[in-house]
Amino acid sequence: MGKQATRITVNGKSHARVVEARLTLADFLRHELGLTGTHLGCEHGVCGACTVLVDGHTARSCLMFAVQANGSEVTTVEGLAADGELSVLQQAFMDNHGLQCGFCTPGMLITLTELLRDNAEPSEAEVREALTGNLCRCTGYAGIVKAALDAAQRLRGGTPSQPSPASGGGR
Amino acid sequence: MKPAPFDYHAPRHLKEAAELLATLPNVKILAGGQSLVPMMNFRYVIVDHLVDLGHVDDLRGIAVIDGRLRIGAMMRQRDLETSPEVARHCPLLAEALRHVGHRQTRNRGTIGGSLAHADPAAELPAVCAAYDAVLHLASIRGLRSVPFREFSLGFMTTALAPDEMIAAIELPIWRSGHGHGFHEFARRHGDFALAGAAALLDIGAGNVVRGAALAVFGVAEQPVRVDAAEAALTGKAIGSTAIQNAAAAAWLVEPISDIHAGGDYRRHLAQVLSVRALTDAARRAGVDG
Amino acid sequence: MGAKHFGARVKRLEDPALLSGRGRFVDDLKLPGLLHACFVRSPHAHAMVRDIDSGAATAMPGVHTVLTANDLPEPMRRMPIPMLTPNPAIATPRTQTALAGDEVCYVGQPIAVVIADSRYLAEDAAAAVVVDYDVLAAVGDCRVGIRDGAPRAHSDLASNVIARFPLAYGDVDAAFTNAAHVFEEVLWQHRGGGMALETRAVLASHDPVADTLTVWSGTQTPHLGRGTLADLLDRNLESIRMIAPDVGGGFGPKAIFYPEEAVIPATALKLGRPVKWIEDRREHFLSATQERDQYWDMAIAVDAGGKILGVRGRMLHDSGAFVPWGVIMPYIAAVTVPGPYVVPAYHLETVVVLTNKVPTTPVRGAGRPQAVFAMERLLDRVARELSLDRAEVRRRNFIQPEQMPYAVGLLFRDGKPLIYDSxxxxxxxxxxxxxxxxxxxxxxxxxxxxxxxxxxxxxxxxxEGTGLGPFEGVTVRVLPSGKVAVATGATNQGQGTRTTLSQIVAEQVGCRIEDIVMTIGDTGAIAQGVGAFASRQAVNAGCSAQLAGEAVRKQIIALAARTLGVNEDDIDLEDGKAVATTGNKPMVPFGELARLAQGIPGVSLPAGQAAGLEHTAYYTPPQAAxxxxxxxxxxxxxxxxxxxxxxxxxxxxxxxxxxxxxxxxxxxxxxxxxxxxxxxxxxxxxxxxxxxxxxxxxxxxxxxxxxxxxxxxxxxxxxxxxxxxxxxxxxxxxxxxxxxxxxxxxxxxxxxxxxxxxxxxxxxxxxxxxxxxxxxxxxxxxx
Known part of the structure; x- marks a missing residue:
């Protein structure tokens, strides 16, 4: 059944594929493009691990078909760290222990990227409300909330962070 | 949890969409997909054809026409949440939208999709019930207008014909200075409500109620207007006792029970939340109960 | 001495990769020729399987095979998954087979597996497998299950009670007879799940040249899993390598060995192609183990001042349809009740009941939340009835620090007397x-x-009794590159195991923390291992890291002293270098020492020198911490x-x-x-x-x-x-x-x-x- 030519720009790079209509955007990113940073935790639109930006707006990539994103620009977690250095938000996650297993983390980062873009000075309550679309089972959210507030302050020109290389952590 | 195969159609015009809906077998409309796609991933819904209305420009836009706010069915919930027209003319809708899911789902979810899905606990059908919204339905047979009371037929059931789509929603704009109130109780932020209440009050001199609307949702199989409460309030001076007494009528709504809550609890909540919604509405109309 | 790492808020080494989308979870791994699996699961809580017709499914496009229990290799075909935690109290130690045979005992029990080119196609075909069931009465509630005439969770068992054991000390009857007050509570704690954000996941690949089977699994216990798999496949242990790569949360349910971890390797062997199975969330709700689900009838006897004289009662534990981890969880619950209080007499009858629900095994807390709930609710009741402040009632009953070590009077689940160390x-x-x-x-x-x-x-x-044995291992090895390789059987599902162990090793060995190259959760890297459960890794692996690090430190110092011609006491280790503190302070980097420690081909090593700068320690704790x-x-x-x-x-x-x-x-x-x-x-x-x-x-x-x-x-x-x-x-x-x-x-x-x-x-x-x-x-x- 229905295959469809689809062109999607992901993290600034254009990709053309002929895909099955039923292929979700998440599976397109993960398995067609090999961008496995976007994770699937529930595939029914609740956990938020698969959150990406579609034309600048957060969306559950498990609830979109790749064909729906034809002509769109998508940003995934792989697009957040520029030039091998962690973004301010990513660095704030590291500094504030905003992640444990790291599985929900890509979705958290994308959600907060949108929040901090739209709201330079969010309150703790606003951060928490923004995070309700993303479940984390490890952290109890404290480190994530702290990281978001810390990143907001840094982005407003507060204390600059010490950048860590995006590589490292010998494996 | 991968969906079954289907063919995908992305019409650009209303007419094209209507023709696809009329001719394709086992077809469903894809609006925002925030309720449909989970059901497809679970394979609770298996279709042969999906008609994506996301590219139909005729289904978008917000305009004030003849004292009504007209909203295209494919307007994203997030667009409405941030719309100055909605905030100015239909503040009840603006307030309700903040309770709908999460930012990520509101970015994709549409008002038309929510109304067509008709979840009894959803906020937007309740708002339409409170406003006596008129829905414009489109098909190859043309457009027809259906008042919300006739659109909403029961548990996740609407007056939409199989080949019909919602084109636009019209909400009557209440007199400037009216008050609104919206309260729901959900287990967590953004969850579907176990029960909720949406209220509108138009209050004149001497705190006398000129017009009242109270809809409760999540309680029965569809959003319900509490006519008895509205009748009890209209034409009389409003105050906390009047609100308490009027809201008691919410207890009489025939409730549903499921794994999330039993019927008695739902109507208890309906009563409590009706008091809160009406109290907010009265306060915003300038009366402190 | 190098930088002080132990006790410091060291930022995690795990983070940069995970933050930039470069984590490697099982579903992120791709192999050439990879096939995908979908399981056919029972929709009934209890039924006999009369017939399975997979003809239509097998004929579907992209489908490679559909396997049922009869298609599995021996002994997996019939052999129940071994239970690693035996207990004589268990009357019928029932565990499930990899794929169900004639009888299914919970909704979600796997019956067949479809292997196809994609998960999408595998799901299409799984829906086309027709299973003919004879539905049987099911037990949904352990309180019903113990009644006479209740349906049986397994048709061949005479009783749903799978174990019954009393735990007691002191004269509890006398305590209650002489008490000023006796209060009773009936308590229940729900059934819930671990609900790690990453579902379970298995990928298996067989290399026919070396005849090795590599299995990547989202498990907390790869070494245990390898052993079980070797038994089920009747394979040499050394021919199987199990790897837990990045794992997206564990919380207990990923500590046990599941049917899918047996079936996927078996299909990979059979087809000669790598096969992957990623559990979806619905499957996780149906087939990953759960916990809590206990009913407690409890009574407390106190004197007029609220001092505890005794506690007694009965606990019903819903074990679900099988007991893959024996009675560990109800046992832990039963011995956790006295807690931090002096309870002079105690008697708890524990009854473990089979039901037609997915098995219960430890989930974060492992029986303790229920026990603490019981004890603390009783104490709140005492406070209320005696009009005492709740903190004061507890204060009057605390074990005092000078009573440490304190013997409770019970045996813990490690078989040792339950003695609080401190x-x-x-x-x-x-x-x-x-x-x-x-x-x-x-x-x-x-x-x-x-x-x-x-x-x-x-x-x-x-x-809470933590840090249970039997052991965990850590190997520390200095590489010729100057890096320090560390391998451990401990695993990481978000606990920061890599960071914590690196802190310990870096401090012992005197290297920079970023020069440690650690292999975690890989049976190929260290011979013995156990894994993550019972809050045990900081104790077991942490102490092994300390011991192995100390040993390597001594080796480095000995070799450096000989190389530099100074006394061992005059060597400092820091930042990956051995530095003499005397003379003109000559130094030698670790990498050079590592080369020296490998010797010269054909030349004997100097007396007393070990081969390589390397040590493996397996710390075995004397009891729980x-x-x-x-x-x-x-x-x-x-x-x-x-x-x-x-x-x-x-x-x-x-x-x-x-x-x-x-x-x-x-x-x-x-x-x-x-x-x-x-x-x-x-x-x-x-x-x-x-x-x-x-x-x-x-x-x-x-x-x-x-x-x-x-x-x-x-x-x-x-x-x-x-x-x-x-x-x-x-x-x-x-x-x-x-x-x-x-x-x-x-x-x-x-x-x-x-x-x-x-x-x-x-x-x-x-x-x-x-x-x-x-x-x-x-x-x-x-x-």
């Missing part, structure tokens, strides 16, 4: 109460009430809706010496979130026929960011005298007393209405029902 329970509670502002709370509560707000406070205390803590919850209750908001949450936690406070705080905070879920939200519901009802994240409610406050955390460190690091476990303490503290706080908030609760999760609906029964709304509406 701890200062009064200090822990005092610290928590101080941090929570307990003293001023009554005034805050009064002021809030004047504003129409109902707030309340609750306390939960616990002692007993951590403890006090939690104080402050909540607000909307008495009209039953809504509960946790306003403040305070933890005083003793996990011995803290290796990395950043990580331990994270463990505590995350554990509390799980406990809040247990107390208020999470409830895996089944109907009377054992059909699961809550199989989505919209129905089974996990705590969100708006449900969990940031905890105030104090570390009360009492050094564990029994291990070289002085550490105790930290992974589960956050969860254990949370339900007790939160339910107590809700009761306190609603004290004007005098309502009481003995169940979790405590839903808003139940709060409203209790208030209605207490006449609260008549009074309110009348007022």
């Amino acid at each position: 701890g200062d329970y009064p200090k822990g509670q005092d610290e928590a109460l101080r941090l929570a502002g307990y003293e001023g709370f009554r005034e805050r509560q009064r002021v809030a009430l004047e504003q129409g707000r109902l707030i309340g406070i609750g306390i939960g205390n616990y002692v 007993y951590c403890s803590g006090t939690h104080v919850a402050e909540v607000e209750v909307d008495h009209m809706t039953g809504g509960v908001k946790v306003l403040n949450y305070t933890v005083a936690h003793d996990s011995g010496r803290v290796i990395n406070p950043l990580i331990v705080d994270g463990q505590v905070q995350g554990g509390v979130a799980h406990g809040i879920g247990n107390a208020l939200l999470e409830w895996m519901q089944y109907d009377d026929n054992a059909q699961p009802l809550t199989t989505t994240f919209a129905d089974y409610l996990l705590p969100m960011a708006t449900d969990v406050p940031t905890c105030a955390i104090a570390h009360v460190e009492t050094v564990n005298p029994l291990n070289p690091l002085g550490v105790k476990g930290a992974g589960e303490g956050g969860t254990i007393p949370a339900p007790a503290a939160i339910i107590a706080a809700i009761e306190d908030a609603l004290s004007p209405f005098n309502v009481h609760f003995a169940e979790t999760p405590l839903t808003p609906e139940r709060i409203v029902a209790a208030l209605r029964a207490a006449g609260a709304y008549e009074r309110l509406f009348a007022a």
Whole structure:
């Protein structure tokens, strides 16, 4: 059944594929493009691990078909760290222990990227409300909330962070 | 949890969409997909054809026409949440939208999709019930207008014909200075409500109620207007006792029970939340109960 | 001595990759020729399987095979998955086979597997497999299961009671006979799940040239899994390598060996192609193990001053359809009850019951939250009945620090006498109460009430046996590159194992933390291993890291001294170099020493020198390490809706010496979130026929960011005298007393209405029902 030519720009790079209509955007990113940073935790639109930006707006990539994103620009977690250095938000996650297993983390980062873009000075309550679309089972959210507030302050020109290389952590 | 195969159609015009809906077998409309796609991933819904209305420009836009706010069915919930027209003319809708899911789902979810899905606990059908919204339905047979009371037929059931789509929603704009109130109780932020209440009050001199609307949702199989409460309030001076007494009528709504809550609890909540919604509405109309 | 790492808030080495989308979870791994699996699972809680027709499915495009139990290799075809935790109390140690044979005993039990080119196609075909069932009566509730004439969870078993054991000490009858007061409570804690955000996952690949089978699994216990798989395939242990790559949360359910971990390797062997199975969330709700689900009938005997004389009762444990981890969990629950209190006499009858639900195995807390709930609810009852402050009742009953080590009078699950090694329970509670502002709370509560707000406070205390053996291993090896290779059988599902062990090794060996190259969760890297459960890795692997690091340090110093021609006492190790402290301070880098330590081909090593700079230590703890803590919850209750908001949450936690406070705080905070879920939200519901009802994240409610406050955390460190690091476990303490503290706080908030609760999760609906029964709304509406 229905295959469809689809062109999607992901993290600034254009990709053309002929895909099955039923292929979700998440599976397109993960398995067609090999961008496995976007994770699937529930595939029914609740956990938020698969959150990406579609034309600048957060969306559950498990609830979109790749064909729906034809002509769109998508940003995934792989697009957040520029030039091998962690973004301010990513660095704030590291500094504030905003992640444990790291599985929900890509979705958290994308959600907060949108929040901090739209709201330079969010309150703790606003951060928490923004995070309700993303479940984390490890952290109890404290480190994530702290990281978001810390990143907001840094982005407003507060204390600059010490950048860590995006590589490292010998494996 | 991968969906079954289907063919995908992305019409650009209303007419094209209507023709696809009329001719394709086992077809469903894809609006925002925030309720449909989970059901497809679970394979609770298996279709042969999906008609994506996301590219139909005729289904978008917000305009004030003849004292009504007209909203295209494919307007994203997030667009409405941030719309100055909605905030100015239909503040009840603006307030309700903040309770709908999460930012990520509101970015994709549409008002038309929510109304067509008709979840009894959803906020937007309740708002339409409170406003006596008129829905414009489109098909190859043309457009027809259906008042919300006739659109909403029961548990996740609407007056939409199989080949019909919602084109636009019209909400009557209440007199400037009216008050609104919206309260729901959900287990967590953004969850579907176990029960909720949406209220509108138009209050004149001497705190006398000129017009009242109270809809409760999540309680029965569809959003319900509490006519008895509205009748009890209209034409009389409003105050906390009047609100308490009027809201008691919410207890009489025939409730549903499921794994999330039993019927008695739902109507208890309906009563409590009706008091809160009406109290907010009265306060915003300038009366402190 | 190099940089001080132990005890420092060292940022995690795991983070950069995970933050930039470069984690390697099982589903991120791709192999050439990869095929995908989908399981056909029983839709019935109990049924006989009459026939399986996979003809149509096999003929579908992209489908490679459909396998049922009969198609599996010997002995896997018929052999139940071995139970690794035997106990003589278990009458019928029943575990499941990889694929069900004639009988299915829970919804979700795997019956067949479809292998196809993609998961999409595999799901298409799985829907086309036709299974003919003969549906049998099912047991959905362990209280029903023990009744005469109840349906049997397994058709060939005479009874659903799979184990029954008393645990007792002291003269409990005399205690109750002579008591000034006796109070009884009937308590229940829900069934819930671990609900790691990453579901289970298995990828298997067979290399026919070397005849090795490599299995990547999202498991907490790869070494145990390899052993089990070797048994089920009748293969040489060394021909199997099991790897737990990045794993997205564990919380207990990933510690056991599952049928899918046997079937996927078997299909990879059979087809000669790599095969991957990624569990979807619905499958996780149906077939990953769950926990809690215990019913307690308890009584406490106290003297006139509220001092405990004895505790007795009966506990029913719902084990689900099988006992893959034996009776570990009910056993732990049973011995956790006395907690930090002097309980002179104790008797608990534990009855373990089979039902037609997915098995229960340890989930974060492992039986302890239920036990602590029972004990703390009893103490709150004593306080209320005797008009005593709840903290004071606890104070009067605490084991005192000078009584340490304290023998409770029971055997723990490690078979050793349950002896608390160390701890200062009064200090822990005092610290928590101080941090929570307990003293001023009554005034805050009064002021809030004047504003129409109902707030309340609750306390939960616990002692937790952590750090269980048998052992864990760590190999430390200096490489010619100068890097330090570390391998361990410990695993990482988010606990920061890599960081913690690196801190210990770096400090011992004297290298930079970033020069450590660690292999975690790979049976190919270290011969023996156990894995993550029972908050055991900091104790077991941490001490092994310390011992192996010390040994390598000695080797480096000896070789450096010889190389530099100085005394061993005159060598310092720092930043990967051995530096002489005498003369013109010559130095030699580790890499050069590593080359020297490999010797020259054909030349004997100098006397006393080991081959390479390398040591493997397998630390075996003498007994469990007993951590403890006090939690104080402050909540607000909307008495009209039953809504509960946790306003403040305070933890005083003793996990011995803290290796990395950043990580331990994270463990505590995350554990509390799980406990809040247990107390208020999470409830895996089944109907009377054992059909699961809550199989989505919209129905089974996990705590969100708006449900969990940031905890105030104090570390009360009492050094564990029994291990070289002085550490105790930290992974589960956050969860254990949370339900007790939160339910107590809700009761306190609603004290004007005098309502009481003995169940979790405590839903808003139940709060409203209790208030209605207490006449609260008549009074309110009348007022």
